[in-house]
Amino acid sequence: MFGEILQGIVDGTSGALGAILMGYDGIAIDQHFKVCEGVDLSLIAVEYSNVLKEIRRTAEILGTGAMEEVSVRTERLMVIIRTLGSEYFIALAMERDGNFGKGRYLLVREAPRLREALA
Amino acid sequence: MFGEILQGIVDGTSGALGAILMGYDGIAIDQHFKVCEGVDLSLIAVEYSNVLKEIRRTAEILGTGAMEEVSVRTERLMVIIRTLGSEYFIALAMERDGNFGKGRYLLVREAPRLREALA
Numbered sequence: 001m002f003g004e005i006l007q008g009i010v011d012g013t014s015g016a017l018g019a020i021l022m023g024y025d026g027i028a029i030d031q032h033f034k035v036c037e038g039v040d041l042s043l044i045a046v047e048y049s050n051v052l053k054e055i056r057r058t059a060e061i062l063g064t065g066a067m068e069e070v071s072v073r074t075e076r077l078m079v080i081i082r083t084l085g086s087e088y089f090i091a092l093a094m095e096r097d098g099n100f101g102k103g104r105y106l107l108v109r110e111a112p113r114l115r116e117a118l119a
Numbered sequence: 120m121f122g123e124i125l126q127g128i129v130d131g132t133s134g135a136l137g138a139i140l141m142g143y144d145g146i147a148i149d150q151h152f153k154v155c156e157g158v159d160l161s162l163i164a165v166e167y168s169n170v171l172k173e174i175r176r177t178a179e180i181l182g183t184g185a186m187e188e189v190s191v192r193t194e195r196l197m198v199i200i201r202t203l204g205s206e207y208f209i210a211l212a213m214e215r216d217g218n219f220g221k222g223r224y225l226l227v228r229e230a231p232r233l234r235e236a237l238a
Contacts, residue, residue, distance in 0.1 A: 039183070047177045054173050055191055058166045064158070065194025072174055075184025101220075 001117055002030035006090075009106045010034065015098020017077075020045045020091050021084075021114065024053055029088070029118075039077065045091050048072070048079060052089060069107075071100070082107040084115050120236055121149035125209075128225045129153065134217020136196075139164045139210050140203075140233065143172055148207070148237075158196070164210050167191070167198060171208060188226075190219070201226040203234050 006019040010032050018033035018041045026046040033041050052070065059067045070081045073096060080103050081091045090111070092103050125138040129151050137152035137160045145165040152160050171189065178186045189200045192215060199222050200210045209230070211222050 040181075044181055044183070047181055051170070051174050051177055055170050058170055059191070059193045062159075062163055062166055064163070064196040067191065067193050069190075069192040071188075071190045072178070072186065073188040074178045074186050077183040 002114070003032055005110050005113060005117075006030060006032035009090075009092060009103070009110060012106050013092065013094060013099055013103040015095040016103060017041060017093045017095065017098075019093075021088065022046075022049060022091065023088055024049055024056075026050070039093070041093050044077075044079065044093060048081065048091060049089075052081060052083075056083075069104070071104075080104055080107060082111055084111060084118060088114075088118055090114060121233070122151055124229050124232060124236075125149060125151035128209075128211060128222070128229060131225050132211065132213060132218055132222040134214040135222060136160060136212045136214065138212075140207065141165075141168060141210065142207050143168055143175075145169070158212070160212050163196075163198065163212060167200065167210060168208075171200060171202075175202075188223070190223075199223055199226060201230055203230060203237060207233075207237055209233060 002021050009019050010016045020031040021029045022045050026049045056067045072079050078094045078096050083089045128138045129135045139150040140148045141164050145168040175186045191198050197213050197215050202208045
């Protein structure tokens with residue numbers, strides 16, 4: 001179920017390297033990775049789960065409403081994260097010249113299905 | 120000098136609320152804010168400077184290259200941050216339905232001018 005949705009997002013986004021469904025505790029529920037050398041997507045997701053908790057806390061302090069989406073671009077990688085309620089998130093990693101807009105669109109489109117399946 | 124560039128970015132992005140040029144230490148160099156009730160953009164930038172340090176550290180641990188851009192969307196606000204070397208960054212805050220693509224484009228376009236002026 002989850003795997004199929006994750007694969008659909010990865011296959012539908014040019015430049016995508018993988019997608020992972022994860023809890024804020026850093027424990028993965030499901031994932032779909034393409035084979036890519038030198039990039040440990042599980043480790044990336046675990047590390048970013050800590051950053052997300054920090055951003056969520058910041059958004060709460062600032063009173064700007066719940067965090068919905070975070071994206072980080074580094075020299076070699078782009079990561080888009082979409083929150084799925086208060087316990088889970090989905091992260092999509094792609095090459096830095098991957099199709100950001102398409103990846104983001106697919107995360108928005110699939111989020112309700114994932115939330116429903118998680119409930 | 121800085122103020123003019125910041126104003127150009129804010130005026131050129133529909134839905135933009137303000138832009139701020141800041142050090143990672145949370146001290147603002149210059150800023151251009153539209154009047155908007157209930158949103159303290161200076162405070163937002165200071166709080167996000169802490170998040171940025173955390174993301175930068177994470178990117179270093181992961182070996183995915185230097186952080187270049189971070190965006191955070193919450194229920195009421197969108198913030199796009201672009202790094203300007205190792206000491207400074209520029210943050211653009213906009214309404215959540217503001218023109219994300221245009222704002223991002225203007226930050227990319229103006230980053231070299233800002234870096235030059237900061238050097």
